[in-house]
Amino acid sequence: MRPTVHDIAANAGVSLATVDRVLNGRPGVRAVTRARVEAAIRKLGFVRDVAAANLAKGRVYPLTFIVPHGENPFMRGLEREVLDAVDRSSFERTRISIVNVPPFNAGALVTAIDAAIADGVAGVAAVAVDAPEVAAAIARANTAGIPFVTLVSDLAASQRDHFCGVDNVAAGRTAGSLMARVLGTRTGPVAVLAGSMLVRDHRERLEGFRAVMAEAGGGRPVLDVLEGQDDPKLAGTLIAKCLKGNPDLVGIYSLGAGNGGLVAALAAAGRDNLCVIAHELTAPTRAGLESGLIDAVLNQDAGHEVRSAIRILRAKADGLPVVEAQERIRIDIFIRENLPPEGGEAGLSQPGEA
Structure with a gap:
């Protein structure tokens, strides 16, 4: 049987109120009495159920x-x-x-x-x-x-x-694997759109993506990162400039936000022949999937x-x-064919999680 506060009080020869003061670190207990209560706690092997005490x-x-x-x-x-x-x-x-x-x-x-x-x-x-x-x-x-x-x-x-x-290195590797599979034998450079390299999740995604591109990407060069500060206007401007300057571009990995600007820039340029992988199922990325401008979206709940x-x-x-x-x-992968009902982006259900 687990020892109780009553056992501590009896063993130390003190009242339940004194035991309670010692357990909760409250004043009003003489040092010698506190030492006697603490000795009884150690002797009896008392372990307090903090959660139950807080609930009570x-x-x-x-x-x-x-x-x-x-x-x-x-x-x-x-x-x-x-x-x-x-x-x-x-x-x-x-x-x-x-x-x-x-x-x-x-x-x-x-x-x-x-x-x-x-x-x-x-x-x-x-x-x-x-x-x-x-x-x-x-x-x-x-x-x-x-x-x-x-x-x-x-x-x-x-x-x-x-x-x-999520494991963001694994997320980046997943994006790289998807892009390599979609592109197959097509060659050409790949662009990366990030929010900021000041946040670790963006750096880790880039790390994972670059590693897979080097291993299984057919030697496709990954261009310098475009930092859009998660701002759709800035992101759109950067992507439009990148598309104009790299007519042989075959893919874009958007590892941050600002995807409304990305989709708008792709639509304006008429570039639906790129492999585009993005993160988070939001209104802009859903629109990109539905229009065919984005191939896959990696999502976290x-x-x-x-x-x-x-x-x-x-x-x-x-x-x-x-x-x-x-x-x-976990990391969820969405393509146009398995999109959940609209409006369910923010809190997708997770098996085994209440």
């Missing part, structure tokens, strides 16, 4: 999600999933707030993280920018005992507790990522283990 006390978990603002449709879908979680918060015992920061802006992200630390939240989830000052801010959260989860783009070398997102982040932050706050299999985010 009706603990509410204040969580902060930090999401870039702007026109990126995937980020807006991610934000909608967080808002859905806010609606569920009353019975999930969470109090969720959303903070928007400029995309790819490390300073703004650091300010938002430090504000969450100052507020004493129970956990933070953020789309990370790969910068030393961001890693330092995450370390400050760690020192304050605040669990930290990175969303979509990781910062693996930091002191974050968990990453909720924003809803799963948000729900996963909440589960992990609560588990970390309670000192409980994370169920790794439940929190693994």
Whole structure:
């Protein structure tokens, strides 16, 4: 039988109220009495069920999600999933707030993280920018005992507790494999459209893509990365210029956002003979698939990522283990023939994940 607080009280010769004060680190207990209670805890092998204790006390978990603002449709879908979680918060015992920061802006992200630390939240989830000052801010959260989860783009070398997102190197390799299969024996250069090389997910996707292009791409050169800042106007301008300057172009890999501009540039140039692989099933990429201007879209489930982040932050706050299999985010591949019903882009269902 597992020892209880009653056993501790009897063994230490104190009241249940005194045991409760020691377990919860509250004042009002003499040092000698506290030592006696702690000795009884060790002797009996008592392990506290933190989650049950928090449930009994009706603990509410204040969580902060930090999401870039702007026109990126995937980020807006991610934000909608967080808002859905806010609606569920009353019975999930969470109090969720959303903070928007400029995309790819490390300073703004650091300010938002430090504000969450100052507020004493129970956990933070953020789309990370790969910068030393961001890693330092995450370390400050760690020192304050605040669990930290990175969303979509990781910062693996930091002191974050968990990453909720796909394996982005594998995603890039998948894109490269799809492009090599579609192009077959066709030769010519391939363009890459990114948001910014300041985020690790874009760099990792590029790494995986380039590796497969070198291995199985028939020696096709990969052109210098076009950084569209996830802005559809800038992305469209860059792609239009690339198409004009490279008439022998055979493929485009869009590993970020700004795909509305990509589709518009392809349509204006009348280039439907390219292999185009993009990320995230949003309104622009769906339109590209339906029109035949995009061949395939690699997608991650924003809803799963948000729900996963909440589960992990609560588990970390309670000192409980994370169920790794439940929190693994998979890569879905969509082509025109297997598109889900319109409007289901933001939170596609995941088998085995509640």
